[in-house]
Amino acid sequence: MNKDVMVCGVGGQGTVLASKIIAAAAMEEGSTVHSAETIGMAQRGGSVTSHIRVGEDAFSPLIPFGGADLLLAFEVGEAVRNLKYLKADGVAVVNTAAVMPVTESLQSTGYDGSAMAAYLRDRCTCIFVNSEEVCRPFGSSRFFNMIILGVAAASGKLGISTETLLKEIEKRVPARYTDINKKAFLAGCEIGGKASR
Amino acid sequence: MREYVMGNGAIALGALAAGVNLVAGYPGTPSSEIIETVSKYPHEGVHLEWSVNEKAALEVAAAAAYSGARALVTMKQMGLNVASDALMSVAYVGVKGGLVVVSADDPGPISSQTEQDTRRYASFCRIPVFDPSSPEEAFEMVQDAFDYSEKYGRPVLLRPTTRICHAYASIEIPEHYAPKAYDGFQKDSRRWVIFPKASYLNHGKMEAENVEIGREFSSYRFNTAEGKSSGKAVVTSGVSYAYVKECLKHSGDVKIIRIATAFPFPEDFALRELEGIREVLCLEELSPCLEEQILITAGRHHLDLTVHGKTDGTVPFNGENSAELTGEILQKFLGTSFSADVRDLSDAPPLPVRPPVLCAGCPHRASFYAVKQAMKGRKTVFCGDIGCYTLGNAMPLDMVDTCLCMGAGITMAQGFSHTDHDAVCFGFVGDSTFFASGMTGVVNAVCNEADMILCVLDNSTTAMTGHQPHPGTGRNMMGHVVDKVDIAKVLEGIGVKTVVTVNPFDTAACVDLVRKLADEKGVRAVIFKAPCIALVKSDRKCSVDADKCIHCKKCIREIGCPALTTDGKTAVIDPGLCTGCGLCTKICPTGAIGGETHE
Ligand code: SF4
Ligand code: SF4
Numbered sequence: 138m139n140k141d142v143m144v145c146g147v148g149g150q151g152t153v154l155a156s157k158i159i160a161a162a163a164m165e166e167g168s169t170v171h172s173a174e175t176i177g178m179a180q181r182g183g184s185v186t187s188h189i190r191v192g193e194d195a196f197s198p199l200i201p202f203g204g205a206d207l208l209l210a211f212e213v214g215e216a217v218r219n220l221k222y223l224k225a226d227g228v229a230v231v232n233t234a235a236v237m238p239v240t241e242s243l244q245s246t247g248y249d250g251s252a253m254a255a256y257l258r259d260r261c262t263c264i265f266v267n268s269e270e271v272c273r274p275f276g277s278s279r280f281f282n283m284i285i286l287g288v289a290a291a292s293g294k295l296g297i298s299t300e301t302l303l304k305e306i307e308k309r310v311p312a313r314y315t316d317i318n319k320k321a322f323l324a325g326c327e328i329g330g331k332a333s334r
Numbered sequence: 335m336r337e338y339v340m341g342n343g344a345i346a347l348g349a350l351a352a353g354v355n356l357v358a359g360y361p362g363t364p365s366s367e368i369i370e371t372v373s374k375y376p377h378e379g380v381h382l383e384w385s386v387n388e389k390a391a392l393e394v395a396a397a398a399a400y401s402g403a404r405a406l407v408t409m410k411q412m413g414l415n416v417a418s419d420a421l422m423s424v425a426y427v428g429v430k431g432g433l434v435v436v437s438a439d440d441p442g443p444i445s446s447q448t449e450q451d452t453r454r455y456a457s458f459c460r461i462p463v464f465d466p467s468s469p470e471e472a473f474e475m476v477q478d479a480f481d482y483s484e485k486y487g488r489p490v491l492l493r494p495t496t497r498i499c500h501a502y503a504s505i506e507i508p509e510h511y512a513p514k515a516y517d518g519f520q521k522d523s524r525r526w527v528i529f530p531k532a533s534y535l536n537h538g539k540m541e542a543e544n545v546e547i548g549r550e551f552s553s554y555r556f557n558t559a560e561g562k563s564s565g566k567a568v569v570t571s572g573v574s575y576a577y578v579k580e581c582l583k584h585s586g587d588v589k590i591i592r593i594a595t596a597f598p599f600p601e602d603f604a605l606r607e608l609e610g611i612r613e614v615l616c617l618e619e620l621s622p623c624l625e626e627q628i629l630i631t632a633g634r635h636h637l638d639l640t641v642h643g644k645t646d647g648t649v650p651f652n653g654e655n656s657a658e659l660t661g662e663i664l665q666k667f668l669g670t671s672f673s674a675d676v677r678d679l680s681d682a683p684p685l686p687v688r689p690p691v692l693c694a695g696c697p698h699r700a701s702f703y704a705v706k707q708a709m710k711g712r713k714t715v716f717c718g719d720i721g722c723y724t725l726g727n728a729m730p731l732d733m734v735d736t737c738l739c740m741g742a743g744i745t746m747a748q749g750f751s752h753t754d755h756d757a758v759c760f761g762f763v764g765d766s767t768f769f770a771s772g773m774t775g776v777v778n779a780v781c782n783e784a785d786m787i788l789c790v791l792d793n794s795t796t797a798m799t800g801h802q803p804h805p806g807t808g809r810n811m812m813g814h815v816v817d818k819v820d821i822a823k824v825l826e827g828i829g830v831k832t833v834v835t836v837n838p839f840d841t842a843a844c845v846d847l848v849r850k851l852a853d854e855k856g857v858r859a860v861i862f863k864a865p866c867i868a869l870v871k872s873d874r875k876c877s878v879d880a881d882k883c884i885h886c887k888k889c890i891r892e893i894g895c896p897a898l899t900t901d902g903k904t905a906v907i908d909p910g911l912c913t914g915c916g917l918c919t920k921i922c923p924t925g926a927i928g929g930e931t932h933e
Contacts, residue, residue, distance in 0.1 A: 171502060174500055194583065195580075199656065217682050235686075239895075240687055252683040
């Protein structure tokens with residue numbers, strides 16, 4: 138299987154853990170995996186991306202434009218920024234909640250993400266989730282990475298079984314947070330299941 | 335045993351597999367994870383250290399290699415400038431055990447000041463260089479580098495780039511590896527003491543050996559040629575080779591010649607592969623090292639060859655390559671299209687800009703804010719330095735007027751004080767940078783009667799590169815608790831008369847202190863001491879009282895904390911980001927922000 142998955146968001150949103158779990162799970166299922174992360178300055182509130190490339194046919198560490206089967210966007214504006222990576226028939230799972238950049242608060246341009254969501258809706262197959270809503274039962278936006286992962290898994294576009302993903306979550310999350318992270322993941326699965334039905 | 339690791343991890347594991355005895359380096363993106371990986375895998379019997387700077391690291395490692403041990407040194411490309419003094423000389427003196435210097439280049443640049451090319455240092459120092467195209471290759475090449483280093487008794491460079499360092503792949507590592515057995519240092523002053531006569535002789539020997547190494551590299555397994563062609567070839571290396579493969583995987587009447595050893599150049603290999611080729615495209619990042627060698631080879635052997643690349647404007651000199659850029663350039667070269675259909679996003683709504691910013695609750699923000707408040711209305715020069723605190727340049731703080739290179743803030747403040755007499759000159763330096771290259775600058779200030787205020791932003795870590803320990807943190811890479819080097823005592827020892835340590839979150843006290851010091855003369859030092867928020871997790875939070883907030887946005891305008899935004903009606907604080915540092919509570923004119931705060 139060849140599959141390219143891109144994860145994007147804003148530094149500090151937990152994109153790295155999500156991408157590590159996807160990579161590890163794909164490997165667990167027997168695939169060759171390569172991936173690449175944003176590291177350094179940009180982790181301090183900048184735009185961050187992870188490129189996960191599954192299969193033997195990947196040479197470049199970064200997914201070429203128009204190559205991603207799936208785009209997991211932790212922030213709606215970042216989804217638009219990285220839309221160039223998505224295949225013509227690719228699917229985007231997008232958090233509609235906007236993260237305000239500091240510059241925005243300084244000189245207001247009215248960015249709230251709604252124009253971004255509308256733009257995306259017209260241009261690709263999207264599954265929208267709102268992190269504020271879906272994270273409410275968990276008391277913190279910290280669990281959004283597990284939720285969006287669940288949405289992606291249940292949508293069927295990730296090509297990895299939920300069991301394998303759950304196993305990797307167990308391995309990679311500190312023991313005392315395993316249960317809540319798994320719950321968040323399963324909550325995501327439910328949303329994803331409904332959305333793709 | 336298979337491990338999924340970053341390119342940097344692959345380099346670390348390759349070195350362990352090669353039986354490395356000593357690993358030293360200084361943190362710098364994109365190289366920092368090499369030493370961290372060594373520390374996470376079994377490394378019984380290996381000495382591991384974050385050295386105070388790159389030059390120290392290389393010198394420590396050189397001694398190990400003089401003793402017959404295998405030593406690895408890691409740094410980013412700018413660090414090699416610092417270490418170059420030692421590298422150039424050790425290239426002449428030579429080594430007994432393998433000495434491999436990893437210098438990670440950063441095309442783009444993504445997190446560096448320059449787009450220099452480590453392969454240039456290889457030809458400048460006359461030592462071999464290896465240039466991997468993937469983490470898998472980096473794992474193999476570091477081992478090859480040790481073998482070559484020992485075979486020829488010379489230091490060897492390994493030059494990965496950011497995209498290789500930060501790419502992940504799965505690597506097969508040996509179950510068992512052990513540090514190399516070595517016999518120890520043997521005194522021989524004719525060999526180990528560098529003298530003009532010895533250097534003259536060694537230089538001749540080096541050049542003769544390089545011819546031989548070039549010949550050996552002509553059959554090196556990572557110098558490869560693939561694909562058939564009716565007369566066109568692409569010459570490439572590093573991650574650019576991966577981009578070329580990505581573009582040409584299904585098609586292309588072109589030969590791909592990949593040269594992983596830019597120096598000594600494998601001329602026989604190049605000649606062999608260029609047979610029947612009429613037109614060459616050189617695709618490499620940073621400097622046109624391969625391109626120049628191809629031009630030399632073509633000239634020397636009277637080849638009927640047209641060479642495209644950076645030197646004829648076909649490929650840009652600056653910036654990194656990508657699959658897309660490679661596809662465009664290949665399209666022009668070969669006349670066929672290689673890129674997928676790319677969406678036209680020109681009608682997208684304007685994207686928010688997200689420059690990196692200091693974290694919410696970062697003590698540097700409080701320090702900069704206090705100095706800014708204290709110096710309102712006065713003529714100042716704020717000399718910054720390398721680290722998270724370079725981000726103090728961003729609006730609204732706007733507190734970094736210059737940033738040049740490691741340690742330069744302290745010395746440039748002195749230069750301004752000698753030329754701009756009515757300005758209050760500040761040098762800001764982080765704790766790790768202070769130890770790396772700040773201390774000598776302070777000595778310079780004292781003995782040359784500079785008039786400056788040194789602000790040490792001491793957050794007890796090397797934050798930007800991923801929180802490495804340093805001499806002030808009291809813990810080293812061997813896992814030992816050691817005496818902390820006390821910055822205040824260092825400054826006093828150097829002879830700085832006024833040294834005051836303050837808590838940056840005590841804004842009022844900081845402002846008073848800086849105001850007072852601004853009216854004094856000589857070298858004065860303030861140590862703003864509070865830990866990086868990543869070190870000490872806080873559960874304190876502040877919040878905005880919506881009834882009291884008059885939406886003047888002063889809090890947002892003055893400090894630019896990423897936790898502070900507005901919902902259009904009042905200021906709001908993101909509880910997920912806020913650390914309760916309390917800085918904003920002191921700015922709000924109506925006292926609308928409250929909560930538990932630092933005292
Ligand atoms: S990592 Fe630490 S030092 Fe760097 S910006 Fe964040 S709080 Fe400040
Ligand atoms: S207390 Fe204010 S300045 Fe400090 S982190 Fe929270 S919002 Fe930012």
